[in-house]
Amino acid sequence: MTEVLTQLFIGGAWVDAADGATMPVDDPATGEILCHVADAGPKDARLAEEAAVQAQAEWARTAPRARSEILRRAHEIILERTDELAHLMTSEMGKPLAEARGEVAYAAEFFRWFSEEAVRIDGGCGTLPDGRNRMLLSRRPVGPCLLITPWNFPLAMGTRKIGPAIAAGCTMILKPAPQTPLSSLALAGILKEAGLPDGVLNVVTTSRAGEVCEPLLRGGRIRKLSFTGSTAVGRLLLAQCADTVVRTSMELGGNAPFIVFDDADLDVAVDGAMVAKMRNMGEACTAANRFFVHRSVAGEFGRRLAERMGALVVGPGTRGGVDVGPLIDANGRAKVEELVADAVERGAEVLVGGRRPEGPGNFYPPTVLAGVDPASRLMDTEIFGPVAAILTFDDEDEVLRRANDTPWGLVGYVFTQGLDRGLRVSEGLEVGMVGLNTGLVSNPAAPFGGVKQSGLGREGGRVGIDEFLEYQYVAVPVR
Structure with missing residues (x-):
């Protein structure tokens, strides 16, 4: 098994928390501590935000095929490392190895799916009804994103959010659940190996979610939040997004x-x-x-x-x-x-x-x-x-x-x-x-999401990338 990654991933580098804080990762089968990982604070969040913001313009200009190839390479690396990723997931989350291996395959498939969607981002052209203007439609990345994932599917929930963000040309900060940070850090290492440019993905592991996430959502530079978790936390995050009108997609509780x-x-x-x-x-x-x-x-x-x-x-x-x-x-x-x-x-x-x-x-x-x-x-x-x-x-x-x-x-x-x-x-x-x-x-090929208090938007399927794209309309006079 390869080395277990335990530091923050910011701007393409592995770094300790600014204040040196760490947090334990427990084995739910024994209650024993597996290891300690960096416990990010507000300063680390600002550094991750700066890295994502600085990388956004160049990443948005990257050719769709280049983004697609990065996802495809990451898909292949994940499958090559199925056993070690499954053991890592089972250690921190508890699910049997057979299920963990199934999740690895499921997680990898999101990268393959969105590698194919990256080159199919379309627009449009037409004449407006008055005949005086042509309409040009293009689709642009929404911008830097904050992705918050749960502990129950620690690898697949990461790829389900990261995949469409990369395909659309968005940079991102990923905050995994504190119970299961190791799978997310391993995923960051795989994407770096696959050629993802520095600053496009930043991973902040933390036990201080409020201190880390709220300033990002209220600061005006994060333009998209994708959250999977409880309805109660989702409501809180929606309130924090309101002041700067952050675009949100949420997969919340079920019954x-x-x-x-x-x-x-x-x-x-x-x-x-x-x-x-x-x-x-x-x-x-x-x-x-x-x-x-x-x-x-x-x-x-x-x-x-x-x-x-x-x-x-x-x-x-x-x-x-x-x-x-x-x-x-x-x-x-x-x-x-x-x-x-x-x-x-x-x-x-x-x-x-x-x-x-x-x-x-x-x-x-x-x-x-x-x-x-x-x-x-x-x-x-x-x-x-x-x-x-x-x-x-x-x-x-x-x-x-x-x-x-x-x-x-x-x-x-x-x-x-x-x-x-x-x-x-x-x-x-x-x-x-x-x-x-x-x-x-x-x-991965089907739209996943709910109605009422089970969420907003959809993940996966052909519509999954829509959550990370905006339309731009250009009116061109007919001469």
Whole structure:
């Protein structure tokens, strides 16, 4: 395994925090400290901002093909280093190595996708209706960006934001989550190796997010914020962006409904539930949170799901044969425990799991709850853990009303063998994405994002680069 990078990356150089501060990175499987990384403060943020601002004009003039080739080389380097990147990710985040390897491939694909989009940035030309002027349209990079990524997909969330920014010709400051900075620093090293010019990407790892980010957003030189994280933090950042009208795109919290109709193929539905619930130990904004199952099949669905969940092996992600790693930290596990306890107190039946194991690490077993009271806290709280909460319903109108009764609207899942019903219910769900008879919706070629309080804008797909581009219109008189 190559050297673990632990310094800030500013202006193409690896540097310590200006005040010498460091912060620990913990192994969630043991609670032990893996290493210490630089803990940036306001001075470091200003240096990163200056580097991004100074690099912006020249980077914007770089040929689209040159930007494309940098992304393509980075894509290839990531794939060549799949094993070492997967081990690094598992060490700091906890997911099993098999899942980590899958994330490496997923992350690399964003760079390949946006390497292809970089050379397809278009404009337009036409005559205006009055006939006196021609209209020339071009698309320009929005300018220096602040990218804030979460801990649950530490490599893929970086490439999903960095890829379109590079393709569009934007410079950037990346602030990764303090729990998982190592994957982001490794990504910076790969991009430098791939030929990214100094100052285009700057990485500031910090435990002092407010001190670092707020001055950047209020200072007037950052022109774009891309944030993935909780709705509560997203609201705060939107307020900070208001004074200087920073352009924003946000992928926020979710409360995904998983709907199983009476005509569903239960084998397909249970397979979909395992993916939608257990990907990343349930620590995903796309994770199925509320399982609405038709009363006539709820018992059988719950039995099958509990059998599958109970067969999963829990343990350190680096150990062979492990299916479920630890949750990110003690607070994350405590939240899951509290939500399960509240549901049980309100009458939910534990079909499997429901009690954390003894010993070190932030482990929690895959858990299935049946007969959940709709008033339970986990019905309006993002669980972010391996807990499936089953409720019953009787008809289509009822389940749509209950599924939409939430301020969030990221993703929903629908299982039915009726095409008309599947499309009708999908269109009736107030969400940005729907998995129809599938538990996996994420794909770099598809637009990812939500409605209501689940976010603004889209990442990935053909529209993902739009968030980093502005239109310019030039009127040319017809002579």
